[in-house]
Amino acid sequence: MIYDEDTAQQIRMCAACPKMCRHVCPTFLAWRSESPTPHGRALLLHQEIIGTRQLDDRAIDVLYQCLECSHCLTWCLPEIDIADIVETRRRQLVEEGRFPSGLNNMVDSIRTHHNPYKEPHEKRTSWLKIPKNDGRSLIYFTGCTAAYRENSIAQDAVSVLSSLGYQVGIPKDEWCCGSPLLRTGFVEDALEQARYNVEILNSMDAEEIVVTCPGCYRVLTQDYPKYGLEINKPVRHIAELLQSHLKSLPEFEIDGPVTFHDSCHLGRHSGVYEQPREVIERVSKGALVEMERNRDNAMCCGNGAGLRTLFPEHAKKIGAERVRQAERTGAKYLVTSCPFCKNMLESQAKDRLIVLDLPELVEMAKKRSHVKTD
């Protein structure tokens, strides 16, 4: 059995739960069926563990329909983490060669191009303009989404960091952090990326590493060490870094309320809730309005753990719902602290909300304010 006794007991308990957390599971919302739910997933695994019924292809789909967002955990009194339980089984499914074929493109792309988007590796960060600065040295690990899909996040991050006096270094040859692989069960492939990144990052001379992607953040700070890969510098998410410079951040008169979307990797999985909020409050002069579901009760954007790759229409349904929740606040801006979330939310917001990532908001403030930053 791949689960230890305690986890097997948790799965057994969840398999008999009267669905106490189902109402927040985004995949229940997207499918409106009992199958892709926390309880449903546990029930399939429990039946497999005690030998009642093996997983068939449909059951494997149900496991791969999980966003691994851990929203169910927030509502689970016995603290059963379905995301972790699902990921454990996914690892085994990959070993057994029984993962959904829809993942092949993503895996092949990371193997070949070191990004999930089939983009040429050499174009990863070559376009980034890095201003000269002789302040404290810092490495910016861009991550694939900011590098290939959300360029302005990367560019604005560099610009904001430089304004704060940092000498920003970009790894010459950064690879995918491995997050999409780890979350879908491809550990060996992920570790290949990871080992390379650790070697590159450890060989660079800098005081710390900053990331804009919470997926990278979680992997670099939690998964790498779990697999014995230690990075020899502190790693911070840009929200944490910006918050530590709060007084130096620009302020501006923003033309409407701002709401904040917590990404699952930064929020529930890393416990970073207040820092991005403090940054928004500072730069927007107190324009933050909260969604009903926020912090550890925030709904996932729908992009996580392979869902958009495998079930794009359902992923978008979840993104659209999160946008509706944001609209309900009356906000004009929807700010997040994750390029991946931003990408999804912007695609669903169309022109109803202006969707920005945190560095973009700060850069906007910088351009529109007259406050000098040090």
Added chain:
Amino acid sequence: MLDSKIKTKIAKQLEGIVGAQYITTQETDTVLNAHDAWPLSEAKIRAGEMLPLADIVVFPGSTEEVSEVLKIANKNKVPVTPVGGGAGTCGGTLPIYGGMQLDLKRMDKVLDIDHKSMLVRVEAGMVGIDLEEEVNRHGYMLGHTPTSMRASNVGGFLATRSGGSMSSLYGKIEDLTLGLEVVLADGSIVRTKAVPRHSVGPDLRELFIGSEGTLGVITEATLRLFPIPEERRFRSMAFVDVHSGLEAIRRIFRVGIVPSVVRFYDPEDTAMAMSQHFDVKEGDSMLLLAFDGAAEKVDHEERVSVEICKENGGKDFGDGPAKRWWAHRYDMYYPTKFTTAGFSIGDTIDIVATYDKLENVYRAMKTAMEAHEAFVMSHFSHMYQNGGSIYMIFFTSQPDAETAWATYRKIWDDGVAACLREGGTMSHQHGVGLSRSTYTEDELGSSFQVLKKIKDVLDPNGIMNPGKLGLGVQQ
């Protein structure tokens, strides 16, 4: 189970109605959609038993689609089990004769809020908590607060004739519903007008409330709304015995005060639910009260209720225990290591009786259930001017599955028999489903034949949820 050729044929026809992505014949889906929250099903799942499965699960998106689906089922005499939120406690959604499960979860929209009349028209598949949150955004509440809010949906609330913990003040689901839309077994769509009341013959709306899917599929409802009260105040009182607490409750109602919450825990339940957090004397019984409304009204109701409680020996515990219960009211439904260990099984027999019989029913049931080495604890939970309900909660742990299921059944048999013998009614709010199906005829007595005749007329082929509510048991 359906013959595979027929199954394929029907599945194809259903696909034509709802679209291929909204029908499934995959075993995994039938396994996951089969059960509700019947404790016996949950215990069997833990023990590794397979539950009865449907051949097909279909997810219609509109009343018209429900109608077309039923026409096909009726023509082919295929059993249909409606599925709401799948959190009923009586096995109502178990497709014991296979066939089709008709799941309403896609019908999840608020259709209209009538601010002037304070009504909401909503599709049957909307989950309770989603509806409550939506009406809260407009300054209203439903007044329906069953602890299954997070999982059950509007259709399920209606089909089981449910009652929330604030039913004393706001009413049970039948009091909260003005109009209904139902699809009958032959596919015809029936609407009852949403009016405060009428005198145009019997109220046919009531026929479908509590029908548990045996007479038709509820697709839409018009429900009452209440402004969110200015204040909700809690108060708690401990009594030396069950009798004096019940007397206090009876008198509170008698002077015309209607608290929103009246929950009275017997000594065992008080020990289980309260003594960890509050300094309650062993053997005492705790009464939890809440009062809703404008401050002046609440002041008055609280003051008079406290006086009555004190006259009956009540010891004041302030707002603590009642407030804590409200904040933690969902907690007791989560699985724990203790309640899910080995072949443990528990359940609740939620009976109702008038005040003249209530205490006798309680004592008789407790004795009958405890005779099977069950741990029994109870609270009087939904109280009214003329009587109220008791949650007779039991728990037993046995060495093997066979003994556990048999003991469970004996506790039920003897508990219900004691209830009926003493003049109680076997369910206040959970319904009948499968767990009480065989007792229905005894419970309803002469009126059972009326129900049966109605069933025969509305569903001559017996396709609607056969085996539940004592109806349509197939050979």
